[in-house]
Amino acid sequence: MSDGEPGPLWAPEAVWQAIPHLAAFFPEGPPRRGPRPAGAVESRPDEGPWQAPRFGARRVPLALLRPQGPHLVPHLVPHWADPWRHAPISAAEGEALLADWRRQAAENRGIAAFLGMAGWKRAAIAAAFAHDGPPAPFAATEAAALALAAAARARGEPGAIAAWASRAAPGLAGRRAAAGIPLLWVEDGFLRSVGLGVDFIPSASLAVDALGPHYDPRQPSALERILAEEAFDAPLLARAAALRRAIVARGLTKYNLRRRPPRLPASPGRRRILVVGQVEDDASIALGAGRVRTNLGLLEAVRRAEPEAFLVFRPHPDVETGYRRGYVPRRAALRCADAVVAGGDIGGLFAEVEAVHGITSLAGFEALLRGLAVTTWGMPFYAGWGLTTDMEPPPRRGRALSLDALVAGALIRYPRYLDPVSQLPCGPELLLDRLADRAAWPRPSPGRRAAVLGWRYMGWWLKQCRRFGLWQR
Structure with a gap:
């Protein structure tokens, strides 16, 4: 290379490990990987003010300020990349995703306790409600959940309870309202999984509703409000x-x-x-x-x-x-x-x-x-x-x-989605890719697979009991 001409960009292995989609931020040619070439300029991209929120132990950049030239002068605008498809995206797409992540992280920080979550669901629930702090505890009883929420509110926090809607005790809504505690009703979303919940397959989408369960017509839910009031552009x-x-x-x-x-x-x-x-x-x-x-x-x-x-x-x-x-x-x-x-x-x-x-x-x-x-x-x-x-x-x-307005409300505006591979919040379009690819889903542990086989075998016997009128519960 001639004198004064900058050398090739190169990124240390630690940067490649931390940002697996690093190449997507450099569509004209990614930094080199491996041993550092002679005269190479080290690329240490910076997220700057576009830093993505952390979800538990997971934080993935969406936008980077790239170094350029021998003096590592940053660009004045960020370069955006899709963390799942490892491809460049537009600033508008990146900013929309970043805003959605920040909104969801802020909502997750407001939860003081989980209530009524089955044990086999808890890892997926913790991932779906993760944020940059410690996870909220899973309360064993309604009284424990209300106490955790009250303590959080005394510290000046929102102190919400996230309750599995179909397992919540009657009267919970009234008791939490009397205490001034926000309540989030949680249920499976409408694009759920590859497999049944009864086989212990966690849901990759959740309906989280601050008004009431979407299946309870006695009162408006957030979904009903969206469908009844929103102007779908x-x-x-x-x-x-x-x-x-x-x-x-x-x-x-x-x-x-x-x-x-x-x-x-x-x-x-x-x-x-x-x-x-x-x-x-x-x-x-x-x-x-x-x-x-x-x-x-x-x-x-x-x-x-x-x-x-x-x-x-x-x-x-x-x-x-x-x-x-x-x-x-x-x-x-x-x-x-x-x-x-x-x-x-x-x-x-x-x-x-x-x-x-x-x-x-x-x-x-x-x-x-x-x-x-x-x-x-x-x-x-x-x-x-x-x-x-x-x-x-x-x-x-x-x-x-219109049918598309119903789809917009029910599948885009209302649920939240969790990528089963990266365990990061995602949109419905990515989840469609995952649902179409069974291999993308984490394989259950040998112990879990053995438990499911035993569970199915017992279920077969219960079905025969129902068939012959021996058990109707």
Whole structure:
């Protein structure tokens, strides 16, 4: 090289280890790696004022001030990079992600205690609510959670309790309100995982609601407020449309079991309707169902409403494990249905039917994404917006929404997502990539896999007990 000409950029191995996506900040050519070449300029990128927040032990840069030239003069603007796809991104994309991370980290710092979180979920919950300080404790009792929250508020902190909604004790909302303590209702999100929760697969998305569970129509939830009040602008609707198309093209659903269901028999000249079973003691049934509250009752109601149709009954996969309530003996189901299809992923059935009936099942929302006619016999979050036929019209709603507005509210604006690989907050688009790639998900430990096998074996026996009327809990 000529005199005065700067040498090549080079980064120490420690920098490459700390920033695995370092090359993405240098689209014209990354710093060299390995032994330092003669005359090389050492690159020690600086995050500057664009420093990303820390989530527990994880902190990943989104923007770097790059050194340039022999005197390491920084650029005046940051260079942005996607930490998951290892590719450059625009300043607008980077700033939006940074703002979202900072907002979520600030919200997480306000939590004083977790309540009602099952032991096998706790590692995933801690990751989803991580921030730059120590994690909030998991309280064993409601009294302990309220005491932790009160102590935090005495220190001038928000002192919120994050409670698993379906396991919260009746009256918790009133008791925390009387004490002036914020309460966050936590439940699984709508794009959940590769596998079932009953098999101890943690959720990669969470619904976190400061008003109430989204499945409780007795009061407005944050999701209902979003859908009822938000003005969805054109860029958000375009993003929702692209997300919807990607979900359908990849065949993604809530659980993504990756096993095709059996093909349906031919039914020439008959309208084909999928009747979706649910867990009968699920909180969404307890709070969101109307006159129809059981799977057999749903089958009977749909048969009365559609006497000539070809009905396909789909039992809920959690019920099929034997551990959850709602089992309908095959003989009883076939008195109303023409076919019973258990096993496999429900996504494979959507292409073989024209319509879907359910009580509050998320399958109704998934069917809407695929352009199917949906009838609800309860009051799920997606009912009441002009997109479904509602046998139990929900209170308060009535605003007519486009399908993409519903998607924008339910899948973009409302949930939070956690990348199962990096354990960092992410958007729904990245989670779609993960859901489509089973190998991306952390493999359970040998002990966990053995426990799941034993759990399934016991569940099979419980299912036989239900089948022969020996156990109905």
